[in-house]
Amino acid sequence: MHRAASGLGARQLRRPFAIARVSRFASGLTSRSPSGRRCLSQQPKRSVAQYLQWKPAEKVDDVVVDGYVRSVRSMKAHRFVSLGDGSSLAPLQALIPIDQAEGVAVGAAVRFTGSWTASPGGSQSHELHVAKVEVLGPSDPKTFPIQKKYQTPEYLRTMPHLRPRTPVNAALLRLRSDAIASLTQFFANRAFTQTHPPIITSSDCEGAGEVFTLAPASEPDMAAGSGGAKEQFFRSKKYLSVSTQLHLEALAQSVGNVWTLSPVFRAEQSDTARHLSEFYMLEAELTFVDDLSDVMNLAEDMLRFLGTSLFETATVQGLLSRSGQLGSVLAAPEVVRRRWEGLMQPSWPRITYSDAVDLLQQESDLFSLKPAWGAGLQSEHEKFLAEHVGGGQSPVFVTNYPRDIKAFYMRGEYPITSNANATVECFDLLVPELCEIAGGSMREHRLTPLLDAMKRQGMAGDKPSNDDDLESAAGNLDWYVDLRRWGCPPHGGFGVGFDRLLSYLSGVQTVRDIVAFPRWHGRCDC
């Protein structure tokens, strides 16, 4: 990685890994690429975040800064302007002579040229004394919908095209970008192949909830399929993916360990802080592994790496130091800080579902729904486990759930000796407040046990089903069953709801506010 020394850039490098942050602060260092080859495009101009870090002893003339006017305060001979560009929560302070101030209105896009000068007082060490103003994108401040005063999350959600301009929403965009870069690095370090599994799929029967179907907009009736296969765009009904796992398994049998960060879709009519109709899933498959611990180790290492590489960035520290001022958008700073610290804990507890139920039953009085072996864990149970097994400090793995409440593809004892207590090799990863943040399992890699499981769950597909014929139960998952016919080694993987993870780590209270253009039942603005 290119790390030429610079007064401006070097200051930011004291982190174990910061692919995006390093570069965000590395501008102006060179106009040659690391390889020494010619590079045409100019390095980006200094950002507001970079200026705020830059504290020269002598004033520096002829500096240029681009940004958006956040507020204007009138003085006798000057205007005090707060300028933001999305690179930091804090704005840059600029002092503008009154004869240059025309058009410098809240919301305007401007370019200021002037002197970077030690500030005589106030909260910032330096300020910009502006000599020249260019209004590059005018604004009518009277109608500009984004105001400096507190605006409710729901009000901001009505204008997702403008909402990203608030400093906190810009910080959430930076956090997402840094998280993607960190994860890309994590998996590259481990020689995982990043893949693009399909979004349009043939399978609707993974048990992950209601799905969307699609059709050409000019002939939407195709979706219904009433006109027969010939009239459908893809000949038969297709769906938007709810999980890339099944396809990832096929790719893992090609190149070994794989991962993806892909959009997935659910047509649930739910109206909660945790659900969207469109969201990103991070999914990984490990091949030639036979032990669920290997899968949990990877999930734990990945999340710890993410925490470690991002915690000290200006974005995260900014969100932590400011979150108390941001009203109901963000959780309290001490809560969010504890989440990051939890992620960075060196070892996370692992407990089996059966032990967890024992534990819950000892505290049965606490719960409105009584814990019972064989039933799913309720939110109140998961919260208890996250708080008590993890000490409220670190995430907690709960493993080996009952077979009957888990997906058909999870590996379990075969043949089953006792239906009463059969479990599968799976885990849910629980965190305080949010509960499940990741889930994974060993996949059933043996043909007959897989077909048995599909039969047990009644997974007949498009083809005529015949009880005497195990294989017909696979229906439109024939291809998935096929993977087991030739050379299927033991393997397993996990999935993380990426937007939910970012909500958790930013303290944003609902996934609707972590996604720039959120879609849920009844809402798809812009």
Add this chain to the structure above:
Amino acid sequence: MHRAASGLGARQLRRPFAIARVSRFASGLTSRSPSGRRCLSQQPKRSVAQYLQWKPAEKVDDVVVDGYVRSVRSMKAHRFVSLGDGSSLAPLQALIPIDQAEGVAVGAAVRFTGSWTASPGGSQSHELHVAKVEVLGPSDPKTFPIQKKYQTPEYLRTMPHLRPRTPVNAALLRLRSDAIASLTQFFANRAFTQTHPPIITSSDCEGAGEVFTLAPASEPDMAAGSGGAKEQFFRSKKYLSVSTQLHLEALAQSVGNVWTLSPVFRAEQSDTARHLSEFYMLEAELTFVDDLSDVMNLAEDMLRFLGTSLFETATVQGLLSRSGQLGSVLAAPEVVRRRWEGLMQPSWPRITYSDAVDLLQQESDLFSLKPAWGAGLQSEHEKFLAEHVGGGQSPVFVTNYPRDIKAFYMRGEYPITSNANATVECFDLLVPELCEIAGGSMREHRLTPLLDAMKRQGMAGDKPSNDDDLESAAGNLDWYVDLRRWGCPPHGGFGVGFDRLLSYLSGVQTVRDIVAFPRWHGRCDC
């Protein structure tokens, strides 16, 4: 970046940048993360690619290799087995005692333990003398559909779940992964924010072709919208994105320069080597830039960086050295090599559309469709320009197309002084054989010119249109127009069809073979 020295890993590092390749070969170096923090998961085992690079003078015992049996050759007391794991085009040679050979069949997933030994002859310096065989995933070689002999691309397309197991398709998956990592690094170096624009959108009127609509699978009639807004999942008809550009522009007004690699969808009933119903687009937006050259510079730098960082990787070199043997799947090696060299050329020609038409008209006899100012460039014209302006060596930018044949959002002279020769600030990037590989423009950032352009193109939306009211022409793009009302600086960007780019650079003749699970009209397998 972590680059501990190692006999096995260090050999691969002679490249300016190779985030994925470095790590692919860096396994086994350490079980601690770069930050020194605890790392639970084991480093990946040595891959076949790593073994093939490893040439110890003395034989090394007790080495373990996982992989899939590609072929078995019977000798008197032994079996010669070719073992592949998707990490290289070439297989590893293993020698198995006959009493260990049970189940070692083509297609099987196996774990071999043995001695890594100098090979007495043959094409490889070393081979594995197997002491212990574990068949982890059995195979019936008689029914295994993937054979070592040549199989037609169309035959392989009928089984996309198994096709990735062929060595060349595994190489294409690795190329994709390396390209994503390279681009992530490129944009991080330049402090671009990586974003996730929405897939489900409200806009169907970007002129990019036929779109898909969607509805819950259990109530597909919702898509038709006949039941009124109340019955539709999102209240009104929604679409799968054909381009993220419009939303990217909104995000750029938040955090500055942005990029994304997102799936996009087209419901075209086309049946060509260049079109899919689902594909990935790389799109970037630069903000606070006023010159189309800045946008072209970025596109050129990005593609040159991609070329430079990937060209010397084992994957690309392997595809180049082998492509002649791969029948009709891949273009001739010399053709593909020229493409990479073109991408690495230090400067690419730029020519205006008007000059290009002049040039074409001088050679008018060559073309079945005569070039004429004001008409779009035909494929034969683009090929001529790529060959003659770029000398068949490097990509060629053609700029400033007539306003009337380009999208409404492209910036042009305003007010228009002469309709006859009005152009917009845009470019197409042409490459030999494939023609257009990228396109970009300055975006119209001024409110009135944008509304004028939308009106000219008849873009009335859902709202009642009123000729006297310019703004109503925006229809369901009101939000996009809004971006111009408050603080819209000059900006521009470009898009690259990512799968088409990978086809071009791998020599794959159709995008159907570069995508693992391709979807096009009438075809959506698995």
